[in-house]
Amino acid sequence: MQRWVSVLLSCAGVWVLAGPGWSLLLAGVAVWGLAPRQQQPAAWSEAAAKARQKLAAVTATPRRAVAVGTMASGAVALPTGVLLAAGAGAGVISLGVVLGGVSLLTGWNA
Numbered sequence: 001m002q003r004w005v006s007v008l009l010s011c012a013g014v015w016v017l018a019g020p021g022w023s024l025l026l027a028g029v030a031v032w033g034l035a036p037r038q039q040q041p042a043a044w045s046e047a048a049a050k051a052r053q054k055l056a057a058v059t060a061t062p063r064r065a066v067a068v069g070t071m072a073s074g075a076v077a078l079p080t081g082v083l084l085a086a087g088a089g090a091g092v093i094s095l096g097v098v099l100g101g102v103s104l105l106t107g108w109n110a
Helices: 002-017 020-034 042-060 063-086 088-106
Strands: none
Touching: 002 020, 063 088
């Protein structure tokens, strides 16, 4: 009980000094560290087995298909991140740079 009270008070102190985000992060880490260890349920092992099968299927696919998929996701994710971090103008500029790079790599400009 004393450990949980100390975690609660330290989270409250972090809330006052650093803000709610850091306080929630500290609470999550503390709960993860203080929670009793238990066996994983059967659903976790089934999900892990399915994930291993999917990973094996992905690694068996041709490299070109994987490259096209990851290039497309990167071309979408990078401008979105810049848009959220720096604003709309920077997002549009980074989209132009990404599309220019993709066109150079794939030979669209040839």
